[in-house]
Amino acid sequence: MAMDKTFDAATAESRLFTAWEQAGCFTAGANAKPEASSYCIMIPPPNVTGVLHIGHAFNNTLQDILIRWKRMQGFDTLWQPGCDHAGIATQMVVERELAKNGEQTRAKMGREKFLEKVWDWKGQSGGTIINQLKRLGASADFSRTAFTMSGAPGAPADEADGNFHDAVIKVFVEMYNKGLIYRGKRLVNWDPHFETAISDLEVENIETPGHMWHFKYPLAGGATYTYVEKDEDGTITLEETRDYISIATTRPETMLGDGAVAVHPSDERYASIVGQLVEIPVGPKEHRRLIPIITDEYPDKDFGSGAVKITGAHDFNDYQVAKRGGIPMYRLMDTKGAMRADGAPYAEAAALASKIGKSTKPLFETLVEFGAVSENTEVSQRETVAANFIDTINLVPDELRGKNRFIDGHSEPQAREIVVAEINAEGLAVMVTEVTTVKDDDGNETEVSNIVPYVENKPIMQPFGDRSKVVIEPMLTDQWFVETDKIVGPALDAVRNGDVKILPESGEKTYYHWLENIEPWCISRQLWWGHQIPVWFGPAVSADKQHYTSEAPVQFCATTEEEAIKLANEYYGPEAEAYISSYDQYQAEAKRAEGGISGFDDVPNMEMHEVGKKKRYCLFRDPDVLDTWFSSGLWPIGTLGWPNESEEMAKYFPTSTLITGQDILFFWVARMMMMQLAVVDQVPFDTVYLHGLVRDAKGKKMSKSTGNVIDPLDIVDEYGADALRFSSAAMAALGGVLKLDMKRIEGYRNFVTKIWQASSYGDNVIDAFSAERGAEPPKATLPLNRWIIGEVAKLREDVDAGLESFRFNDAANALYAFFWNTFCARYLEFTKPIFHGEDQAAKDETQAVYAWAIDQSMILMHPIMPFVTEEIWNVTDGRGVDTGDASKMLIHAEWPTYTAADLVDADAEAEMNWVIAVIDNVRSARAQVNVPAGAQVPMVVTQIDAAGQSYWDRNEALIKRFARIESLTPADEAPKGSIAIPAPGAAFALPLAEIIDVAKEKARLEKTLGKLAKELGGLRGRLNNPKFADSAPAEVVAEARANLAAREEEEAKIKEAFDRLAEIG
RNA sequence: GGGCGAUUAGCUCAGUGGUAGAGCACUUCGUUGACAUCGAAGGGGUCACAAGUUCGAACCUUGUAUCGCCCA
Structure with a gap:
């Protein structure tokens, strides 16, 4: 059959893809040889809200190349596709959708209704990105498309067949029971927009213009000391009597929550006043709070005045100091980042806090003394109980309550601005002389000195939420944590001893560095869309189980409600019974909505009820959900059917290769390592291939605001999927920067055309494809033919060597150079004299060799360029997709194993x-x-x-x-x-x-x-x-x-x- | 400040110890029967700098400079 003039990618691609899918070419184990080894790749699950961007296209092309290659080699392959439920991102998208359609807000419609909406949305547009992957030719087993929320309560019937949810919950319970997960009041990154905690990794620190204010904290009772400053030689440069200590801060509004002022133990300037009390210069004058001057290693003597205010509830460094020194940590803000408006009036709160500040006893004992907590509290609970009490104290002055913490788009001054203005007005700012030049009416310049408050304008590192883009507030809240230091060991060892290889090698160094310094992982999120934490709270009872105590609530962690009740009944004893109240869960949420974010300790019904003779204890479930990465961390085992003993789990786990972006090495790769090892005691994969961000031709990040975003589907439309895929492979040098140049894609589109033309020459001009042919090279006597057969063998070795070592660029370049420079520019040209000659035997031989060389080229190029090669395979011999028979299609053709040693003829x-x-x-x-x-x-x-x-x-x-x-x-x-x-x-x-x-x-x-x-x-x-x-x-x-x-x-x-x-x- | 990396042709990049490569761009020529989405021929590099190891260094070591990325 005569070939068309050019390859029509646009129509061929969908036709070919449909034929492959219908013939079942992608399903797990398709084309596997008997007793084949398995080869499995897990897709990095894209967000279910996502649309395909160029990074996905690149990433998935590499996966597809490997899968197609291994499949043709006869491995038992599985490429597992699926999506991530992406808690914050999806909740954000659906909320935006609701707002756009003028529907009720999330808060108004409530949790259940909202989740229904999310599932609706997921059902309608959740599959977008998976369908977009198909445009690239991705040959994943789409019949197994997984979802990290499948099987979750509330999932519609057609979503409920998976059991990913069961896996996640089971892992949580197991890790909880092993003591690897705990709940505690810790300083976390709080996102005031989404009103949830987020992990360290979800925070972006960005340099932002800021101010450093310098204020005076007066010594209590008007005390004074001699302040001496010396230069490097020990010469006194300043000596004066002071009745204050100077403090520098970028966040004046947090002064309200100061618990102490810290200086370095070796700082001679302040040695004489350590232990004395100072007054925080904010709030109503009559209720000024006193805090102690303490020593700690943290303050830098050379930075600012050398003295630091300690606000344990709103700064990570201060938190550590406060913990070391037993300094109370006063939370000042609510879930929206506004100043707290709850609790007792300021006068009362400040008086109490002041008393606490003056006490020299440990915090718990101080609180016992004030009757705030019970001295009978169990030792293990004392810290928690004390912290919970401190958290109820609202030290925000009445007039600041409800204001935002800083101006951030508001027109009125907010807490920060008001605090600064008040301190300045009171004369407690550190003052400096500022010289300005003024012109009078005649234009004469004169210098004028002004004494002004000392405010440095300087860039500061400001934390922003990676999704919300709002300023993150360090906030002291109750959260769930994975005790990462307990599970990190095996994950480190597996890479150190070579069980898992990370490419490029520099990735291993980064991996070690992060894991060796790992922090506890905050896994609870105050969201609705996600796996709800399987822990139920109940009231604590005394040891004899006779009466309710005011201690922190008891946790019952279980995979189901029934299990939780069982656990609770064991705890409460035979004379009592536990019941579940969803009402109380809502109470807890409502409490949080009002700004109470610390816990559920005094949720109304959280106590026992006497009903008849039997005591009844109300349990309610923690309303929080798990960090999305907690569930995606289980992607390998979760998609293979664990915790059931599935055939797939036995066959494909541990998986083979993971291909993903460097940017999620910590988010995902490291966590999969830790969690798989912790749960099933096996590594999740053998090899991790890390690649960089795909950038534009100039190396700039693609972003909407720069306007340099390239849509991979536009490229597919214009140049065809093969051209995009070949570019991806050619760019994929280990450790290289990925700059996507349209000129390059155009060049590879030309290559596709070249391949087509050479095939068309074989078909239309020399009629090479009519003879029978197979995988074995034809018998050849002509040096020209013997030579090209040897060149094909060399190519086979080069392509395999490239793919085996993940040097996709080497494989791509070998194919390009062979086909263009050797096959077309030399061999094809050199066949012409033969076909213009009279030697029929030479013609016959050359036809056969030409056809074989094209066949082999199509096979070797197929993993990178599946469409044009499959189409040529089909057109040149009536084989292939038109038969509908998978075994005849190129996608299932046998990958060659001949070597240069077999086929290269040195003489030829x-x-x-x-x-x-x-x-x-x-x-x-x-x-x-x-x-x-x-x-x-x-x-x-x-x-x-x-x-x-x-x-x-x-x-x-x-x-x-x-x-x-x-x-x-x-x-x-x-x-x-x-x-x-x-x-x-x-x-x-x-x-x-x-x-x-x-x-x-x-x-x-x-x-x-x-x-x-x-x-x-x-x-x-x-x-x-x-x-x-x-x-x-x-x-x-x-x-x-x-x-x-x-x-x-x-x-x-x-x-x-x-x-x-x-x-x- | 800490960690990781980069610096090779005009541009974008390969190149893991044997003397420099690709694509694009550029110059000249060419509508020769696969292909102008093409063909032929060409020009172009002190491999950032310095010192060292080596018979031999773009490549290994150390230092310097500049630029990225990640974490503080």
């Missing part, structure tokens, strides 16, 4: 190299002396060895055609004024005295001689160095010798030609 290779050298040398010489391209010229041979003569005899027609030689005449000497053509073992000349420019030809030869001289110099230098022969490997020395001989021969010929030319001018 030498012959073809000689022929090519002669042609190239003639062409080069002709072009340089401006012989018209079309002109047929005579050639003279002055010297030729036996091998050369036989090469010539066998290839005369070919050489004459491509070098445009009309005749070859032997001569003793080259005619005067001819152009020299050296070749290995031969010397030719073109007698063109009448048309050439002698000076030009001399210049050409001189240039060649110059190059040769340089090369010869290097070679001789090496060979004359006795140490070289002694130390270098024998083959390197031999190669250098051979090289030298060849160059010397060439030089001699050119010198001779040059001398001859010199005779005539």
